[in-house]
Amino acid sequence: MALDLDPILDLSLSARIKGLPAAAEGLAMREVGAQGWNLFDGSIPLPAAVIRSSVLTKNLHTFQTYIDQAGAKLAPHGKTSMCPQLFDRQLEAGAWGMTVATFSQANTALDYGVKTLLIANELAGVAEIRALAARQDAASDILILSLVDSLAGVERLESILIDADAKRPFEVLVELGISGGRTGARTRARALDIARRVAQSPVLSLRGVEGYEGLIVTGDAAADAVRVGAFLDDLLGLFNTCRDEGLFAGEPILSAGGSAYFDLVARGLKTDGVTPLLRSGCYLTHDTGFYNKLLAHVGERGVLGPAPALNPALEVWAQVVSQPEPDLIIVNAGRRDLSDDAGLPKVEYHATPGANASAQAVENWSFFRMNDQHGYIRLPAGASVNIGDYVGLGISHPCTTFDRWPVLLEVDDAYAVTGALKTFF
Amino acid sequence: MALDLDPILDLSLSARIKGLPAAAEGLAMREVGAQGWNLFDGSIPLPAAVIRSSVLTKNLHTFQTYIDQAGAKLAPHGKTSMCPQLFDRQLEAGAWGMTVATFSQANTALDYGVKTLLIANELAGVAEIRALAARQDAASDILILSLVDSLAGVERLESILIDADAKRPFEVLVELGISGGRTGARTRARALDIARRVAQSPVLSLRGVEGYEGLIVTGDAAADAVRVGAFLDDLLGLFNTCRDEGLFAGEPILSAGGSAYFDLVARGLKTDGVTPLLRSGCYLTHDTGFYNKLLAHVGERGVLGPAPALNPALEVWAQVVSQPEPDLIIVNAGRRDLSDDAGLPKVEYHATPGANASAQAVENWSFFRMNDQHGYIRLPAGASVNIGDYVGLGISHPCTTFDRWPVLLEVDDAYAVTGALKTFF
Numbered sequence: 001m002a003l004d005l006d007p008i009l010d011l012s013l014s015a016r017i018k019g020l021p022a023a024a025e026g027l028a029m030r031e032v033g034a035q036g037w038n039l040f041d042g043s044i045p046l047p048a049a050v051i052r053s054s055v056l057t058k059n060l061h062t063f064q065t066y067i068d069q070a071g072a073k074l075a076p077h078g079k080t081s082m083c084p085q086l087f088d089r090q091l092e093a094g095a096w097g098m099t100v101a102t103f104s105q106a107n108t109a110l111d112y113g114v115k116t117l118l119i120a121n122e123l124a125g126v127a128e129i130r131a132l133a134a135r136q137d138a139a140s141d142i143l144i145l146s147l148v149d150s151l152a153g154v155e156r157l158e159s160i161l162i163d164a165d166a167k168r169p170f171e172v173l174v175e176l177g178i179s180g181g182r183t184g185a186r187t188r189a190r191a192l193d194i195a196r197r198v199a200q201s202p203v204l205s206l207r208g209v210e211g212y213e214g215l216i217v218t219g220d221a222a223a224d225a226v227r228v229g230a231f232l233d234d235l236l237g238l239f240n241t242c243r244d245e246g247l248f249a250g251e252p253i254l255s256a257g258g259s260a261y262f263d264l265v266a267r268g269l270k271t272d273g274v275t276p277l278l279r280s281g282c283y284l285t286h287d288t289g290f291y292n293k294l295l296a297h298v299g300e301r302g303v304l305g306p307a308p309a310l311n312p313a314l315e316v317w318a319q320v321v322s323q324p325e326p327d328l329i330i331v332n333a334g335r336r337d338l339s340d341d342a343g344l345p346k347v348e349y350h351a352t353p354g355a356n357a358s359a360q361a362v363e364n365w366s367f368f369r370m371n372d373q374h375g376y377i378r379l380p381a382g383a384s385v386n387i388g389d390y391v392g393l394g395i396s397h398p399c400t401t402f403d404r405w406p407v408l409l410e411v412d413d414a415y416a417v418t419g420a421l422k423t424f425f
Numbered sequence: 426m427a428l429d430l431d432p433i434l435d436l437s438l439s440a441r442i443k444g445l446p447a448a449a450e451g452l453a454m455r456e457v458g459a460q461g462w463n464l465f466d467g468s469i470p471l472p473a474a475v476i477r478s479s480v481l482t483k484n485l486h487t488f489q490t491y492i493d494q495a496g497a498k499l500a501p502h503g504k505t506s507m508c509p510q511l512f513d514r515q516l517e518a519g520a521w522g523m524t525v526a527t528f529s530q531a532n533t534a535l536d537y538g539v540k541t542l543l544i545a546n547e548l549a550g551v552a553e554i555r556a557l558a559a560r561q562d563a564a565s566d567i568l569i570l571s572l573v574d575s576l577a578g579v580e581r582l583e584s585i586l587i588d589a590d591a592k593r594p595f596e597v598l599v600e601l602g603i604s605g606g607r608t609g610a611r612t613r614a615r616a617l618d619i620a621r622r623v624a625q626s627p628v629l630s631l632r633g634v635e636g637y638e639g640l641i642v643t644g645d646a647a648a649d650a651v652r653v654g655a656f657l658d659d660l661l662g663l664f665n666t667c668r669d670e671g672l673f674a675g676e677p678i679l680s681a682g683g684s685a686y687f688d689l690v691a692r693g694l695k696t697d698g699v700t701p702l703l704r705s706g707c708y709l710t711h712d713t714g715f716y717n718k719l720l721a722h723v724g725e726r727g728v729l730g731p732a733p734a735l736n737p738a739l740e741v742w743a744q745v746v747s748q749p750e751p752d753l754i755i756v757n758a759g760r761r762d763l764s765d766d767a768g769l770p771k772v773e774y775h776a777t778p779g780a781n782a783s784a785q786a787v788e789n790w791s792f793f794r795m796n797d798q799h800g801y802i803r804l805p806a807g808a809s810v811n812i813g814d815y816v817g818l819g820i821s822h823p824c825t826t827f828d829r830w831p832v833l834l835e836v837d838d839a840y841a842v843t844g845a846l847k848t849f850f
Contacts, residue, residue: 014536015529021556022532022556043551043552045528045529045550045552046550079798102443104445107440107441121746121798122746122812124744124745125470125813127468130447149747150748153746153812156813177749182749182801183749184749185749186749215796321546321547321549321578322547322609324607324608324610325604332527335766336825341760371640372526373504373526373527374607386577387547387575388549388551388581400797403829404850424441425829425831
């Protein structure tokens with residue numbers, strides 16, 4: 001194991017946690033796999049979120065291999081799952097480090113033993129900066145990287161570190177942005193000014209440059225790819241200028257790459273003596289919606305050969321609690337259980353619980369609406385469903401399904417429960 | 426105290442929980458109020474969710490008084506906050522019991538001492554039904570009510586209870602629905618058939634009838650009110666028929682009422698010898714969006730006099746981490762911190778942290794977009810903001826903000842932290 005998971009595996013469960021039965025009361029996380037539970041035997045209250053172990057394992061290695069073969073390295077975005085048990089597998093599979101978005105996420109990663117951590121955001125809070133400085137001063141074996149995108153931000157960070165009497169310099173990447181986009185300096189010239197300023201700071205080290213192209217998704221995949229390419233050119237240009245000026249301290253890092261354009265990033269950021277660092281997170285579970293569509297575009301582009309063969313590993317299972325009209329069923333999962341920001345869930349399976357039950361693939365069952373705790377499914381002609389039946393839902397955008405679940409169940413191909421995965425949101 | 430909150434107050438915190446500082450490591454929930462933290466002194470990492478104590482307390486009593494004076498009773502929907510510390514205050518303020526939506530929510534309420542619990546859903550799971558039957562067989566002082574809306578559902582529930590050898594009957598309400606709506610029998614005739622069937626069951630007791638009018642929100646408030654009125658007439662008619670036929674066991678319950686039409690429900694369900702039971706949940710924190718608009722309609726209708734004077738008690742505070750364009754700031758809170766299903770947050774306040782800092786009301790700061798961990802705010806001309814400043818966000822739909830926060834901070838009017846509130850999602 002790359003991480004210290006014992007404190008997580010020792011955590012005690014309860015039936016106050018959704019998806020866990022009364023029999024979970026007082027059970028340790030590590031004992032879940034030995035209970036003989038199966039999703040379909042009636043012992044698991046629904047809704048429950050499940051990770052299909054074989055699919056996840058295949059995604060894990062398929063994607064790491066793809067990145068390795070592309071000549072890149074990977075610090076998977078941990079914000080997707082916020083599950084240190086999965087961080088551990090990502091690191092064991094060859095990830096260079098982990099990426100997170102926030103202070104609490106950074107603490108979670110560091111507490112369980114992540115040593116190389118990229119906080120892909122600007123830190124602006126006094127409490128956070130002081131606490132992270134104290135952490136890295138206390139442990140010489142951890143590396144914490146974060147971003148800066150303005151002179152004002154650099155000066156603020158600097159003054160907080162000086163006040164805190166921090167011993168080690170804070171290692172930062174300058175963020176280049178996109179006009180009309182999110183964070184990041186809007187021009188290379190401005191980013192270069194920031195880089196020069198950092199390089200002169202007594203308490204900061206410039207470790208590289210960073211960008212995030214993942215928000216360039218309009219629906220016109222070809223035009224998006226052109227914009228992504230132009231942004232990567234800009235980022236590479238900034239990197240080379242900084243390197244030429246000798247602004248970097250230590251081995252420089254050149255990073256971009258969410259889960260939409262990893263092919264373009266791995267190809268577009270190649271430059272002498274540097275291994276680009278990608279931060280994709282959604283590959284691990286993939287999905288049946290937003291990222292599945294984006295993966296198809298990777299395949300169509302084919303810039304690094306075929307797209308990696310990722311498959312959906314995260315499913316939410318819900319139970320039919322009502323059939324108030326002949327073609328309408330209501331299930332007991334809603335937006336508190338399922339992503340709702342990048343498309344509605346898809347009904348993939350139907351099962352009637354009991355001995356020898358199994359997941360039957362279905363088509364044209366339309367999940368068309370959800371409330372907080374309910375989902376609405378329109379049935380096609382001829383579909384036969386009973387109250388108490390189960391539906392298996394594919395999701396669109398794993399990040400906003402993971403964060404609805406304190407504990408997910410890991411299952412084998414027959415949906416026998418082999419373990420529990422704890423998230424930290 | 427109505428509930429046993431000690432196990433919650435003894436829970437140990439950590440900086441892995443968002444909104445909590447490094448100093449929270451190992452701190453018990455009950456110790457938070459004594460730390461001398463203030464939201465604006467730089468000690469609290471943002472984003473943080475805060476409950477304004479004085480506003481919440483006023484909402485709590487204002488709404489309970491309104492319900493009392495309307496001649497109704499209240500089982501607040503606990504799914505809104507899933508915070509037993511708040512359930513306790515709702516019960517102390519005069520609530521008849523609590524409502525929940527799911528099995529895990531029911532366990533949470535019962536574990537901390539709720540004695541009268543309405544599960545406002547149909548139970549269809551073997552594990553859940555057996556566990557709840559065992560719970561009520563083991564504790565004669567708890568009452569668990571749930572819903573049925575079909576003969577198939579009744580038969581399923583009955584057979585599971587018989588298999589489980591349950592000792593006490595399961596007490597159920599028949600749910601009347603709305604054509605094109607969610608759950609609930611679509612006609613009075615069908616609901617009456619179900620009621621008659623329940624009344625004959627050896628393992629079920631018919632305790633009343635129930636409906637939910639809260640999904641009738643189209644944007645035409647006057648037309649919505651007419652539809653709600655018609656539905657309440659139907660529900661009352663069903664109730665009276667069941668009563669006339671002697672189908673009810675024990676004191677009958679007549680329940681409807683979310684947070685949108687509580688005035689119409691309290692008035693519309695009045696009938697001889699029965700106190701209607703409402704289940705509003707959002708009144709406790711109210712909001713600055715969806716429910717605030719619906720409250721204005723309550724005032725315009727004036728059917729029970731003025732609307733109760735509810736004010737927003739739940740705020741999410743975020744920090745400015747970037748100002749990449751002159752009129753654009755990016756804050757470190759997104760859809761993982763804020764409701765996104767019933768309108769975007771509103772920027773209510775701006776504060777510059779430090780000694781003597783305070784919340785300054787702002788206008789026309791437009792929160793126009795969010796990603797998972799970021800919010801985008803367009804500034805009006807003349808607004809002056811620095812990196813590191815704070816913004817106070819009002820939210821729309823408390824249910825989907827509460828569920829983003831394992832711990833919320835309770836604050837006084839000067840934003841001094843007076844305690845911590847634990848949620849169970």
